[in-house]
Amino acid sequence: MILSRGPTQRNSEIAGLLLSPFLDGLLSCVFRESPMQCQECQYTLWNIRDRVCPECGTPYSIADYEFPANAVRYACPHCDQAYFGTTRSGHLKPREFDCVQCGAHIDMDDMIVRPADGSNMLRVHGRTEFPWAMRRKRGFFASWSRTLSMGMARPGELGEKLPETGAIAAAWYATLTMLAYLLVGTFPFVLLTAIPMLMGRGGGVAGLIGAILAFVLMPVGPLILVATVLPLWAGVSHLILLLTGPRERGFSATFQCACYTVGNNIAFALPCLAVYFFWLTIPWQITCMTIAVIKVQRVAIWRGVLAVVLPPLILGLASFVGLMLLMIQATQWQQQFNP
Numbered sequence: 001m002i003l004s005r006g007p008t009q010r011n012s013e014i015a016g017l018l019l020s021p022f023l024d025g026l027l028s029c030v031f032r033e034s035p036m037q038c039q040e041c042q043y044t045l046w047n048i049r050d051r052v053c054p055e056c057g058t059p060y061s062i063a064d065y066e067f068p069a070n071a072v073r074y075a076c077p078h079c080d081q082a083y084f085g086t087t088r089s090g091h092l093k094p095r096e097f098d099c100v101q102c103g104a105h106i107d108m109d110d111m112i113v114r115p116a117d118g119s120n121m122l123r124v125h126g127r128t129e130f131p132w133a134m135r136r137k138r139g140f141f142a143s144w145s146r147t148l149s150m151g152m153a154r155p156g157e158l159g160e161k162l163p164e165t166g167a168i169a170a171a172w173y174a175t176l177t178m179l180a181y182l183l184v185g186t187f188p189f190v191l192l193t194a195i196p197m198l199m200g201r202g203g204g205v206a207g208l209i210g211a212i213l214a215f216v217l218m219p220v221g222p223l224i225l226v227a228t229v230l231p232l233w234a235g236v237s238h239l240i241l242l243l244t245g246p247r248e249r250g251f252s253a254t255f256q257c258a259c260y261t262v263g264n265n266i267a268f269a270l271p272c273l274a275v276y277f278f279w280l281t282i283p284w285q286i287t288c289m290t291i292a293v294i295k296v297q298r299v300a301i302w303r304g305v306l307a308v309v310l311p312p313l314i315l316g317l318a319s320f321v322g323l324m325l326l327m328i329q330a331t332q333w334q335q336q337f338n339p
């Protein structure tokens with residue numbers, strides 16, 4: 001809470017430091033954000049004292065909306081003293097306090113809000129629900145991209161808003177996301193195969209069958225990932241949480257954190273370059289998943305880090321050792337056959 005407009009204070013999380021403003025900016029250009037409206041009837045809700053829509057009576061809360069920092073003027077309902085929201089969501093911090101002017105104890109949700117610059121055109125985010133859970137209401141693509149950007153840049157918010165149930169929805173999201181990446185990543189190869197074929201210089205029927213088969217089999221990779229790798233990872237992580245103390249929610253929540261951060265592996269959408277870049281994007285997923293798990297399970301940082309980082313670390317080390325052993329074995333065979 002500040003009394004006058006100050007510099008924007010962005011309390012970004014480590015993973016979102018650079019990407020969050022970029023992604024948010026990009027997404028707000030591409031996908032609609034609405035003015036401060038009733039979510040039922042689109043009535044404009046600026047400058048209203050009651051917390052129900054004057055048009056249709058639907059209750060709402062200021063906390064349901066997100067504003068750019070310092071863009072909204074909160075007025076004390078008793079004396080009209082102005083305050084400005086400084087958090088990343090444009091909310092007041094602390095949420096409740098004693099008014100500096102009249103001394104009344106006020107909460108953010110008691111206050112009258114309007115855009116600080118007096119225009120009614122300020123764009124806001126409605127933020128009542130987890131974006132992927134809103135896909136029927138808000139549209140599939142908008143919900144998908146908002147979930148994606150949340151997993152990439154706002155993992156803390158992801159953990160806070162994670163729905164109580166929804167492991168299936170999360171698995172569905174992860175499958176679709178990885179499939180989309182795979183389609184984009186392999187598109188140049190598809191073109192390279194398809195063009196000669198269309199020009200009549202392909203492998204004939206066999207080539208065509210091969211291409212169709214490759215296309216049909218493409219979802220298998222993402223399905224295996226979502227059906228085995230992610231549950232295993234989340235399972236071991238959750239077991240570590242169980243062994244190290246209390247946690248807030250069940251396995252489903254840990255699994256959802258794995259699913260909703262899988263989109264951070266954008267390397268898989270890069271044609272030919274996945275091999276070089278997934279070493280960067282997998283740690284990005286691990287970081288974001290850790291933050292989300294810490295938030296949703298309300299555990300200490302060390303427990304979150306231990307739970308989420310240990311399974312891939314062990315797997316990575318095991319693969320490394322396995323590869324080394326294989327190479328030693330291969331050298332021995334070579335010596336046997338070429339004395």
Ligand SMILES: [Zn+2]
Nearest residue numbers: 038041053056
């Ligand atoms: Zn309404």
Ligand SMILES: [Zn+2]
Nearest residue numbers: 076079099102
């Ligand atoms: Zn006051």
